[in-house]
Amino acid sequence: MYCTLGDITSTITLDDVLQLTDDNDTGLVDTAKVDEAIAKADGLISAFIGGVTLDTVPELIRQISVELSIYHLYKRRFAANMPESIERGYTHAMDLLKQIQSGKLSIGVEATEQTAPDRHYKTNKTSSDRMFSRSRLGGY
Numbered sequence: 618m619y620c621t622l623g624d625i626t627s628t629i630t631l632d633d634v635l636q637l638t639d640d641n642d643t644g645l646v647d648t649a650k651v652d653e654a655i656a657k658a659d660g661l662i663s664a665f666i667g668g669v670t671l672d673t674v675p676e677l678i679r680q681i682s683v684e685l686s687i688y689h690l691y692k693r694r695f696a697a698n699m700p701e702s703i704e705r706g707y708t709h710a711m712d713l714l715k716q717i718q719s720g721k722l723s724i725g726v727e728a729t730e731q732t733a734p735d736r737h738y739k740t741n742k743t744s745s746d747r748m749f750s751r752s753r754l755g756g757y
Contacts, residue, residue, distance in 0.1 A: 619659050619674050619682035622651050625690075628683050637690040651690070658685030665714040666724070675724045677713070684710040
């Protein structure tokens, strides 16, 4: 996870998180809904920085995760009438991700790239192993 509930409540109040997640009026923050919003945000971030393993979460990535997580929490309640400040935060986070992806913005840490799997097929067959030659299949 690139951010936590504590990171989110440093941007919006715990009462706001409660109102956005407490569907059953229990008076408690539904951490499963918070985790789901964080997972959506982190999945999007990982897609933009794909193939890169981060040993530690850079501050910029944490901030982007917070903004996107807040957006997903608000989207549960206000999909048709999203607050303008939340929409601006989402747009800004997406712009930052695009800049990171294009290499115009650094995330501030050295990332280790994962090696891509070998995409070559290996076989133990030769042309002499062929059962159906062109001449044998010619009548079909």
